[in-house]
Each structure stands twice: as C-alpha cells, then as structure tokens.
Amino acid sequence: MLKKGLIIMAAVLLLFGGTVWALDGSGPETGLTPEDPFYDAARAVEDAQYELTADLEERIMIQNEYSERRLAAMENAGNSDDFNELLDAYAEHERELGELLEGLDEPDFDRVYELVIESSEQKSVRLTEMLEDDELPEEAKEGAQKALDNQEKAMIKLGEALDRAQKAYEDARNRGNQENGEIPGLPEDVDAGPPADKTPGPPEGVEQGPPGDIIPGPPEGIDTGPPGNNNAPAGGGAPGGGGRP
Amino acid sequence: MIKLNFLKRYGSLSLLSIILIAFGLIITSCAGNDPAQDDWGQRYTSGMYEFSFEYPQEMEIKTEKVRDSVVTIHLEQTSRKDMQLVFYMVPEVLNQEELASEAQLLLNSSLYRAWSITEKGTEEINGHQVTLIEALAGEKEIIKAGTAAFSSGGRSFFITVIAPEENYEPAMDNLYRVVESVD
Numbered sequence: 346m347l348k349k350g351l352i353i354m355a356a357v358l359l360l361f362g363g364t365v366w367a368l369d370g371s372g373p374e375t376g377l378t379p380e381d382p383f384y385d386a387a388r389a390v391e392d393a394q395y396e397l398t399a400d401l402e403e404r405i406m407i408q409n410e411y412s413e414r415r416l417a418a419m420e421n422a423g424n425s426d427d428f429n430e431l432l433d434a435y436a437e438h439e440r441e442l443g444e445l446l447e448g449l450d451e452p453d454f455d456r457v458y459e460l461v462i463e464s465s466e467q468k469s470v471r472l473t474e475m476l477e478d479d480e481l482p483e484e485a486k487e488g489a490q491k492a493l494d495n496q497e498k499a500m501i502k503l504g505e506a507l508d509r510a511q512k513a514y515e516d517a518r519n520r521g522n523q524e525n526g527e528i529p530g531l532p533e534d535v536d537a538g539p540p541a542d543k544t545p546g547p548p549e550g551v552e553q554g555p556p557g558d559i560i561p562g563p564p565e566g567i568d569t570g571p572p573g574n575n576n577a578p579a580g581g582g583a584p585g586g587g588g589r590p
Numbered sequence: 591m592i593k594l595n596f597l598k599r600y601g602s603l604s605l606l607s608i609i610l611i612a613f614g615l616i617i618t619s620c621a622g623n624d625p626a627q628d629d630w631g632q633r634y635t636s637g638m639y640e641f642s643f644e645y646p647q648e649m650e651i652k653t654e655k656v657r658d659s660v661v662t663i664h665l666e667q668t669s670r671k672d673m674q675l676v677f678y679m680v681p682e683v684l685n686q687e688e689l690a691s692e693a694q695l696l697l698n699s700s701l702y703r704a705w706s707i708t709e710k711g712t713e714e715i716n717g718h719q720v721t722l723i724e725a726l727a728g729e730k731e732i733i734k735a736g737t738a739a740f741s742s743g744g745r746s747f748f749i750t751v752i753a754p755e756e757n758y759e760p761a762m763d764n765l766y767r768v769v770e771s772v773d
C-alpha cells in the first residue's frame with residue numbers, strides 16, 4: 346500500500362515537474378543592475394505590467410516594490426555610472442509612488458499608507474548606510490544624499506496623508522455607528538453582527554487575511570502572498586513593524 | 591402555371607444567393623475582428639545585428655535600447671492598452687536548458703508577484719525549436735505573460751507577450767506570429 350502511494354506521488358511529481366514556483370516575486374534579492382544583460386528587458390516587462398494594471402492599490406504596491414528593487418541594485422552596483430542610472434530610476438519610482446498616493450483618499454486605504462511608510466523607513470536606513478560607505482564615490486554620495494532628503498520629505502508627507510486617511514476612516518466609522526444607532530430595535534452589542542460588515546473593510550480582493558479581519562487592522566493583515574511569495578516589503582514586512590504610526 | 595414555376599425556380603435561387611452572400615459577409619466581418627488577422631504591415635529591422643521581425647499594425651515601438659550587443663524593444667498596443675510585447679535579442683547561441691532558465695529569470699525578475707512560472711515545453715515554429723514559458727502575476731488583477739525563447743543564426747531571441755488574463759489568448763496568437771516572422 347505504502348509502495349503504491351509512493352509510486353503515485355512520484356508520478357504526480359514527475360507530471361508537474363515542469364512547474365516552477367517562484368520563490369520570490371521580486372526576483373533576485375540583489376536586484377538587476379544595468380550591467381546585467383537582462384536589465385533593460387526586465388525593466389520593459391516591469392513597465393508593461395505596471396501599465397496593464399488598473400487597480401490603484403496594486404499600482405502603488407508595484408511602484409513600491411520596483412523602487413525597492415532599484416535600491417537593492419544600487420547596493421550592488423559595480424560602478425558609479427550604474428549607480429547613478431539606478432538612482433535616477435529609483436527617484437522616478439518614488440515620484441510616481443508619491444503621485445499615486447495622493448490619489449488615495451479612501452478611509453480603508455490607511456493600511457496601504459502604513460505599509461509604504463514602513464517601507465520608506467527601511468529605504469531611508471539603507472540610503473543612510475550607503476552614505477556611510479567609504480567605497481562609494483563622492484558623486485554617487487551626492488545623489489544618495491539627495492535621494493535621502495527626498496525620502497525624508499516624502500515620509501513627512503506620507504505621515505500627514507496617513508493622519509488624514511485615519512481621520513476620514515474614524516469619521517466614516519462614527520457616521521456608520523450613528524446611522525446604526527438610529528435603527529429602531531438594533532441591539533447595542535453589534536460587534537459580531539451585520540452592522541460590522543458596513544464598516545469599511547480592506548479593499549476587495551485582499552481576502553488572504555484572517556477571516557474575521559473586517560476592520561482594517563495593522564499592516565500584517567494584508568499579507569497577500571500566495572505560496573512562495575515571501576518578499577519582505579510586500580508580504581507584510583518585518584513582524585514587528587505593525588505598530589508604527 | 592408557367593409563371594409560378596418560373597418564380598419557384600428562380601425565386602428560390604435568388605433567395606439562396608442572398609443567404610450565401612449574407613453568410614459570406616458574416617464570415618468576413620468575424621475574420622476582421624480576429625487580432626491575429628489584423629494588418630501586419632510593420633516590420634522592425636535591426637541594421638547592426640541583422641535581424642527583423644513583423645508586428646501588428648496596431649502596435650508601436652515604445653522603447654528601443656541597444657547595449658553591449660543586446661537589443662531590447664518594447665512595443666505596446668496603440669488603440670487598446672491591453673497587450674504589450676518585449677522583444678529581446680542576445681548575440682549568442684543558447685541551448686534549450688539555458689533558454690528555459692534565462693526566460694524564467696527574465697519573467698521572475700520583472701513581474702511583480704510572479705506567482706507561478708511554468709515551463710510549457712518546446713514547439714517547432716518556422717523551423718525554430720521554441721521554448722515556451724508562462725507566468726501568472728498580480729494580486730487582484732491577474733496578468734499573464736508568455737515568453738518564447740529560441741536560438742537562430744548565432745543569436746538568441748526572447749519574445750515576451752504580457753496581457754491581462756482575459757486577453758491572453760489573442761496576445762499569444764500575436765506572439766506566435768512574431769516568432770514566425772523573425773528572420
């Protein structure tokens with residue numbers, strides 16, 4: 346019986362042997378540098394995917410991830426030309442990201458802000474580390490310093506936007522509670538009841554969170570990765586990062 | 591009586607011809623809507639690396655880069671923004687295994703959340719032994735990408751088509767036709 350089972354399992358493995366599950370949606374953790382022959386082609390496919398994506402939240406996540414890839418590549422750039430090219434690409438992703446975030450004003454998007462802020466903090470740390478690297482040429486350091494300054498400005502803007510989003514969310518929730526309170530005969534304890542469903546929840550399609558996680562929670566709740574997608578920034582980040590503002 | 595016979599005979603014939611003409615018109619209009627049958631008048635020709643390929647009239651070159659003997663051409667649809675194509679050429683011959691692994695590397699390092707990458711085997715197209723790789727990417731909106739990789743004339747070509755899931759089949763038809771047209 347055991348032998349039969351093993352044979353079936355081996356047959357199934359052979360049958361699906363051609364399937365490769367991507368270990369990480371972001372590709373090589375080091376990020377492709379311009380000297381990599383695939384760099385331009387990979388960037389072109391990145392552009393294509395971004396332009397074919399219509400959902401705003403997903404577009405934000407894509408830009409955030411692409412900027413992280415460029416940053417990772419900057420850390421591994423072999424020369425200052427490559428470094429500067431990556432820095433330009435990084436700045437472009439950050440600019441695009443900022444524009445996209447300005448379009449986000451739905452109350453239940455505050456978790457997206459939190460995730461991006463957390464990622465921004467990590468980027469600032471990495472840029473600071475680059476500046477402290479003695480081997481980095483002076484010209485590249487100037488670029489990195491500029492990127493760091495922009496990063497800090499962006500974080501302040503993001504913090505303000507998050508406050509606005511949270512306030513909008515609180516207002517929406519208060520309005521919802523008031524409306525529920527006006528319904529005659531509605532029980533006071535409605536935590537688990539239908540009214541809770543009226544509370545703005547996570548955007549559609551982010552069903553991967555715990556089943557009861559209807560009210561937007563800490564960033565961990567948006568861990569969306571399918572099996573194998575263990576990319577740190579998009580997959581929920583560091584476990585302890587959820588408590589940040 | 592004679593008149594009735596005449597009408598019967600020639601009336602049914604003309605009715606038959608009307609039906610046939612209408613049927614012909616329907617077939618012609620359906621064929622016109624098929625993306626694979628669209629006008630393919632445009633051809634890209636690389637003077638420096640001596641290769642060319644044909645692409646649909648409704649696509650245009652968005653970016654073209656030449657670096658270290660490597661050519662990358664990014665094309666996108668002009669009317670509908672629901673299909674894009676990336677043509678990539680390296681000046682070296684790669685075997686089937688290398689083609690497959692490079693194509694996977696390309697997709698895995700380009701797609702945001704490449705959930706799965708599948709090797710679909712090889713197919714002979716226009717005399718080329720073509721390795722096909724497919725990938726699914728995205729979170730809410732699923733994007734599909736397919737790469738055809740083959741070596742020909744001392745070079746290797748990687749042709750990637752990328753489209754929303756619902757538009758993937760016509761996009762793949764275009765991919766096959768681009769592969770067939772590579773000289």
